Every structure is written in structure tokens, then in C-alpha cells.
Amino acid sequence: xxxxLIDIVSVENTSFIVIGFFTPDYHPLAATLSQxxxxxxxxxxxxxxxxAQGAWGHQTLQKPSVLIKARQDYPxxxxxxxxxxxxxxxxxxxxxxxxxxxxxxxxxKPMKNGTALKPGTRVLLVKPTAGADxxxxxxxxxxxxxxxPVENDEIRLQMAIEEGAGxxxxxxxxxxxxxxxxxxxxxxxxxxxxxxxxEAHLFGRFRKDLKQGFRTARNxxxxxxxxxxxxx
Numbered sequence: 001x002x003x004x005l006i007d008i009v010s011v012e013n014t015s016f017i018v019i020g021f022f023t024p025d026y027h028p029l030a031a032t033l034s035q036x037x038x039x040x041x042x043x044x045x046x047x048x049x050x051x052a053q054g055a056w057g058h059q060t061l062q063k064p065s066v067l068i069k070a071r072q073d074y075p076x077x078x079x080x081x082x083x084x085x086x087x088x089x090x091x092x093x094x095x096x097x098x099x100x101x102x103x104x105x106x107x108x109k110p111m112k113n114g115t116a117l118k119p120g121t122r123v124l125l126v127k128p129t130a131g132a133d134x135x136x137x138x139x140x141x142x143x144x145x146x147x148x149p150v151e152n153d154e155i156r157l158q159m160a161i162e163e164g165a166g167x168x169x170x171x172x173x174x175x176x177x178x179x180x181x182x183x184x185x186x187x188x189x190x191x192x193x194x195x196x197x198x199e200a201h202l203f204g205r206f207r208k209d210l211k212q213g214f215r216t217a218r219n220x221x222x223x224x225x226x227x228x229x230x231x232x
Contacts, residue, residue: 008034008046016078016096016125018044021066023051023059030084040088045070060121060153064140067126071133081124083193086179090190100171101131104157105178119161119170121154122179123191131168138164 004027018037022030030046037044047066052058063081070079078096095103105120126132142156142163161170179193180186 005048005050007048008044010034010038010044012038012041012043014041014043014093016043016080016093017070017074018042018080018082019047019067019070019126020044020082020084021047021049021062022084023049025051026084033082033084033086036087040091042088042092045073046084054150057150057152061143061150061156063121063153064136064143068133068136068140071126071128071136076128078128079126081121081126082191083122083179085195086123086191086193088191092177092190095125095173095177098125098171098173099169101127101129101168102135103171103173106172107178119154119157120178121157122193123173123177125173135160135164135168138167 004022004024008030020030020033027048034044034046047069049062049066052062067079067081080092080095103125105123106117107120108115109118126136139153139157139160142159143153145156175186176189177191178189179191180189182192182194185192
């Protein structure tokens with residue numbers, strides 16, 4: 001069997017287990033993440049999955065089913081879902097102190113008339129609780145719906161949070177664990193992210209930097225002309 005279809009597992013002396021998944025084309029990233037976690041003696045199980053039919057968004061819909069499998073494999077452990085293009089650069093054990101059945105990153109998304117609070121799944125903590133199992137089951141149910149456009153698993157998590165009100169509890173991951181992009185990370189951020197999806201394309205990083213520069217210039221011009229930041 002090809003190595004890209006075999007789970008990557010390392011058992012260390014941690015009270016939590018980092019969970020991730022990879023399709024064959026992401027195996028090199030998963031192997032790199034495994035080496036990175038091993039440096040900090042973090043237990044991890046990265047599940048090998050076949051590539052789903054469709055685009056990038058379809059692949060992300062596998063996240064809750066991977067976590068459901070991990071809950072069966074490690075029923076008494078906290079699980080820390082992490083994208084395979086994340087990296088650890090310090091002690092992350094304090095993440096287990098977060099409250100809630102699930103702890104997720106929440107970020108503000110600019111909207112026309114203000115901002116919206118948006119949950120992320122780049123890094124996500126799952127407690128060994130009945131509430132967490134209810135959340136994962138509902139999230140997985142939403143990820144299996146044939147909805148167009150597909151968007152990604154984060155949109156489906158929003159749907160699960162809305163429908164599952166009162167069935168499970170949520171908390172917000174502290175910034176240092178949220179997996180900020182490398183170029184935006186602060187020195188004390190211990191989990192960072194380098195977007196493999198964008199960098200798989202030629203000049204991906206250049207395009208992102210150019211876009212960020214354009215947004216900065218646009219906001220500056222708007223403040224000069226109107227006294228306010230630009231809004232879509």
C-alpha cells in the first residue's frame with residue numbers, strides 16, 4: 001500500500017491528541033506536520049483519506065467524520081483538530097484549559113453594515129463529552145447535505161451551531177492557538193498556518209501579498225476622503 005494511504009500515528013505522553021487528515025496529494029504536508037509535532041512530543045493521529053469528488057471545499061467536508069472516527073479510537077482523550085498545513089512552535093498544552101464541549105477560533109468578517117462573527121476550523125478542540133458528540137454528529141450531518149455552492153466545512157459548522165442551540169457548549173480559542181497565517185502571526189502565537197491551498201498555485205503568496213497591499217491602500221484612501229475605513 002502506498003505510504004500516502006497509511007495513517008500517520010505517534011503516541012507521546014500528552015493528555016490530548018492532535019487529529020488531522022490528508023488526501024494523497026497532501027501526504028508530504030502531513031509528514032512534515034508529524035515531524036513538527038514529534039519535536040514537541042505531542043501525540044497525534046493523522047488519518048489517510050481518499051480524495052473526495054469535487055473541489056477543495058468538498059475535501060474539507062470530511063473534517064467532522066474524521067473527528068467522529070477519532071472519538072471512537074480515543075474515547076477518553078481531548079482531541080485537537082489541526083489542518084496539516086499548520087505548524088507548532090511552542091508548548092500547546094494550555095489549550096486543554098479552554099471551556100466548552102468545543103473550542104473554536106472566532107474571527108470578525110467585514111460586512112457592508114459592520115462585522116459578523118465567524119467560526120473557524122483550522123484548529124478546533126473537542127472534549128470527550130456527550131455534548132461534543134452531539135455537535136460532531138450535527139456538523140457531519142450538515143457536511144453530507146448536497147448544498148450548492150458547497151462553500152466549505154466552516155459554513156456547515158455555522159449551520160450546526162445555529163440548529164444545535166442548547167445541545168452543546170462552545171468557547172473561543174485564545175489567539176495564540178488559532179493558527180494565524182505565518183505572515184500575520186505574533187511572536188507568542190504557538191500554532192501558525194501556511195495556506196497550502198493558495199500556495200499550491202504559482203505566485204500564490206505574491207497574489208495574497210498584492211491583495212493585502214491593495215486593501216491597505218484602499219482603506220487609507222477611504223480614511224483620507226471620508227474619515228472611515230472602506231466597507232464592501
